[in-house]
Amino acid sequence: MAATLRDVAKLAGVSFKTVSNVINDYPHVRPATREKVERAIAELGYKPNLNARSLRSGRTDTVALAVPELNLSYFAELAGMVIAAAEESGLTVVVEQTGGDRDRELALLRSPRLSMTDGLILSPLGMGQEDADALNVPFPLVLLGERTFDWPCDHVTMRNVEAARAATEYLLASGRRRIAVIGEYEGEVMGSARLRLRGYREALAAHDVPYDASLVVRATLWHRADGARAMHELLDRDVPFDAVFGFNDTMALGAMRVLQEAGRRVPEDVAVIGFDDLDEAAYSIPSLTTVDPGREWLARTALETLLARIAEVGPKEPPRTELADYTIVERESAPRN
Amino acid sequence: MAATLRDVAKLAGVSFKTVSNVINDYPHVRPATREKVERAIAELGYKPNLNARSLRSGRTDTVALAVPELNLSYFAELAGMVIAAAEESGLTVVVEQTGGDRDRELALLRSPRLSMTDGLILSPLGMGQEDADALNVPFPLVLLGERTFDWPCDHVTMRNVEAARAATEYLLASGRRRIAVIGEYEGEVMGSARLRLRGYREALAAHDVPYDASLVVRATLWHRADGARAMHELLDRDVPFDAVFGFNDTMALGAMRVLQEAGRRVPEDVAVIGFDDLDEAAYSIPSLTTVDPGREWLARTALETLLARIAEVGPKEPPRTELADYTIVERESAPRN
DNA sequence: GGACTGATTTGCATCGTTGTAGAATCAGCG
DNA sequence: CGCTGATTCTACAACGATGCAAATCAGTCC
Numbered sequence: 254m255a256a257t258l259r260d261v262a263k264l265a266g267v268s269f270k271t272v273s274n275v276i277n278d279y280p281h282v283r284p285a286t287r288e289k290v291e292r293a294i295a296e297l298g299y300k301p302n303l304n305a306r307s308l309r310s311g312r313t314d315t316v317a318l319a320v321p322e323l324n325l326s327y328f329a330e331l332a333g334m335v336i337a338a339a340e341e342s343g344l345t346v347v348v349e350q351t352g353g354d355r356d357r358e359l360a361l362l363r364s365p366r367l368s369m370t371d372g373l374i375l376s377p378l379g380m381g382q383e384d385a386d387a388l389n390v391p392f393p394l395v396l397l398g399e400r401t402f403d404w405p406c407d408h409v410t411m412r413n414v415e416a417a418r419a420a421t422e423y424l425l426a427s428g429r430r431r432i433a434v435i436g437e438y439e440g441e442v443m444g445s446a447r448l449r450l451r452g453y454r455e456a457l458a459a460h461d462v463p464y465d466a467s468l469v470v471r472a473t474l475w476h477r478a479d480g481a482r483a484m485h486e487l488l489d490r491d492v493p494f495d496a497v498f499g500f501n502d503t504m505a506l507g508a509m510r511v512l513q514e515a516g517r518r519v520p521e522d523v524a525v526i527g528f529d530d531l532d533e534a535a536y537s538i539p540s541l542t543t544v545d546p547g548r549e550w551l552a553r554t555a556l557e558t559l560l561a562r563i564a565e566v567g568p569k570e571p572p573r574t575e576l577a578d579y580t581i582v583e584r585e586s587a588p589r590n
Numbered sequence: 591m592a593a594t595l596r597d598v599a600k601l602a603g604v605s606f607k608t609v610s611n612v613i614n615d616y617p618h619v620r621p622a623t624r625e626k627v628e629r630a631i632a633e634l635g636y637k638p639n640l641n642a643r644s645l646r647s648g649r650t651d652t653v654a655l656a657v658p659e660l661n662l663s664y665f666a667e668l669a670g671m672v673i674a675a676a677e678e679s680g681l682t683v684v685v686e687q688t689g690g691d692r693d694r695e696l697a698l699l700r701s702p703r704l705s706m707t708d709g710l711i712l713s714p715l716g717m718g719q720e721d722a723d724a725l726n727v728p729f730p731l732v733l734l735g736e737r738t739f740d741w742p743c744d745h746v747t748m749r750n751v752e753a754a755r756a757a758t759e760y761l762l763a764s765g766r767r768r769i770a771v772i773g774e775y776e777g778e779v780m781g782s783a784r785l786r787l788r789g790y791r792e793a794l795a796a797h798d799v800p801y802d803a804s805l806v807v808r809a810t811l812w813h814r815a816d817g818a819r820a821m822h823e824l825l826d827r828d829v830p831f832d833a834v835f836g837f838n839d840t841m842a843l844g845a846m847r848v849l850q851e852a853g854r855r856v857p858e859d860v861a862v863i864g865f866d867d868l869d870e871a872a873y874s875i876p877s878l879t880t881v882d883p884g885r886e887w888l889a890r891t892a893l894e895t896l897l898a899r900i901a902e903v904g905p906k907e908p909p910r911t912e913l914a915d916y917t918i919v920e921r922e923s924a925p926r927n
Numbered sequence: 928g929g930a931c932t933g934a935t936t937t938g939c940a941t942c943g944t945t946g947t948a949g950a951a952t953c954a955g956c957g
Numbered sequence: 958c959g960c961t962g963a964t965t966c967t968a969c970a971a972c973g974a975t976g977c978a979a980a981t982c983a984g985t986c987c
Contacts (some may be wrong), residue, residue: 329666
């Protein structure tokens, strides 16, 4: 069995409460006592039982992070950033995968597993505005990555509409007029797909380019294979297009692959722009022009916001919305002109 | 405050222990009582405090998973698989990143954070045989992904040597003779780099192809950029080569990118083979021939082995070694002939 | 020397749960 | 109607830590 406070106390010849005081840096401990206790701790290899500490103190120093799946590089990289930031604050992170499924997201919000954590950072995909009530939870909760409205919790998100509009305008500025879109998803109400589509349409409207629904291809999970499938579908439709806006990099890369197989040159025949600025976007052939939605900032800010909420005492502040700045990263798949 | 057993008990008009009995499916509870209690539970939205339960029972139903970083797709996908498998067993997973750093790996093994978990699955990169003692820990521990020898804990691993040998022989069989290698790393003693290099050399030896150190390029972290950098270095050396074996897919993809920039055609001038069978290997241009080391099996088996160890009572079984089967996935970057 | 003061140390209750053991209840039976 | 043995429920003591308040200690001052 692992050593406890009492074992250490016995060895050091003090009360177990004194050992606790030493561990918690209680100021009034005589140096000699402290040293004696520390020696005993070292000798027994004592480590505090964090479960017991949590039970007593109410703090677990653990947060939960729920993403659709780690299979998606965007979420994997995001999770990595959140975990790294948490580590800096001495926090542990439990990672949950929801599959982007509404029911699993809702189930997670009600799960007793969260009683092991101080709060949750949730990247919702399946939930819609009608689920706002479910977000009224008795623990700190931060939504990460979705722009929403009257939701009763903090959210840290990106400028989906503006960034998508900027991406589209970037393509328009380089002379493209038939811009296909991959990743539309009518199932969701206010998620990224809808918002990015809105940005796309705003850009078209601002430049008097007609919106053509036959250029819009649906994709739900935003995997690489979904991008490939969507591009096949687009090619099958046999409508002309000179650019593609993938709602994430992963799909854009899958689509680019299919485009090239079909003999279209990128960017000469078709310019391709993605969204996310994944690591690998810089290394594809051609490298992928994309939107950096400010991921690092998102990860850090989500954690900071959650920690602030956890530390909060007294009456609760109203929910906050934090918006990251985006930038367009120009690479080969869509040169500026 | 969240409801406790006592609150439920008061509402239901029974002792709090009876509520506990209901929750734990203790058989001798009258149906009427059970129903009364269940109604009270529902009314109060009672959820058990898992910390208290863990303190009392000694089980946390949480396991820790430590990987170098989620930034590396291989580990992200592996982590996703482990988490999904754990979810099926009702377990929560804490994810830690070690950066592949020996000190951080060792620190983790000594961390009190693990007292919140029932056991650890560790993907070590930095540790060497000299750290075997550190693996003698008082909790269930499974090493994932490294082939090691007399280490005092279970390990679930891949056939690094055989698979690397098979990959090399695949290239040899297709007529290549000057096969470069990316990812050698002399710093590690018995990790994947060394083992894959051994497989490579065995294959060369078996086919009377001389080993040429100038074809071997070092890379430590196995990121995409490391692969790109290694390929630049190789090109700078100005030695002839007709194939490249990347010790992981990520580097192979980074290297392939640089190769193509440099005007070498893949596979005509240079065949490329990777290792891991990442999702994206199927979608690069050209698609990447690679070795599937049996990842899904590795993830599931690592978890199963850990769970078996956790469930173990009485004297401990000797450490087990589980070996996954590999397969070579033929794609465009290195056709069979 | 004894009261007073502030610095150290300690004891006890408590967090919310489960295990053990025993008490209360009940049906069946002589 | 009391006895018996099974069923059902309850009381109490942990698990290992922390917070509070009280106890002890070492000096200081009169």
